[in-house]
Amino acid sequence: MEPAAQHAVVIxxxxxxxxxxLGLVSLMLGLSYMLGGRHDERLGNQPYESGIKPTGDARMKFSAKFYLVAIIFVLFxxxxxxIFSWAIAAPELGWTGYExxxxxxxxxxxGLAYAWRIGALDWSPRAPRQFRLAAIESNKRRNLPSENAENDVPMGS
Structure with a gap:
């Protein structure tokens, strides 16, 4: 048997x-289209949540923190x-795999420490600017460095 014929048998x-x-997917999509109901009602395109009538707009803006948390979740x-794939291959990998x-x-x-440090995981609301400026002035009067000493703004600015 030729090598090309051997590959044809395997493929x-x-x-x-x-x-x-592809045939199964086409069959299911076709049956769904033919047997499925069509609704051209006014409420057909509105969001539906557990039988509760929608209030407000469904297209509200989300804080960027939601997306940041989603990215961090995907990374972890x-x-x-x-880690699971490493655990399966650990006996063959030896100390090199462990390192x-x-x-x-x-x-x-x-990366987690950096995200924590920049406040990516902090969901508490920040103090209003006037309170932060008052704290900076208070620290200056007591000769204490503030969190952002290089960015300190005088109270009157």
Missing amino acids: WPLILFLVAA DLEVVF ALLTFLFDLAL
Whole structure:
């Protein structure tokens, strides 16, 4: 048997699977289109939540912190995937794999510490500007450095 013929024997199950998968998807979409109901009602495009009538606009703005938390969640979720895959391959990897995992966890901890330091995980509301300025002036009178000594603004500015 020629090498090309051997590859053809190995590839045909994959082609059969792809054709079957595409056929099944097409069948389900077609049946859904033919058998599904069509509603051109006024309320058809409004948001629906547990039978409660909607109040307000569904397109309100979200704080950027929601997206930041979502990104951090995805990063830590991927971390779990990497740790599980490392745990499965740990016996074959030996100490080199263990050192690589520790380096990965250390880098991740540095990223978490940075996010914590810049306040990405802080959801408490910030004090109004006038109270922060008053605290800066109070610290200056007592000769204490403020949190942002280089950005201190005098009270009258």
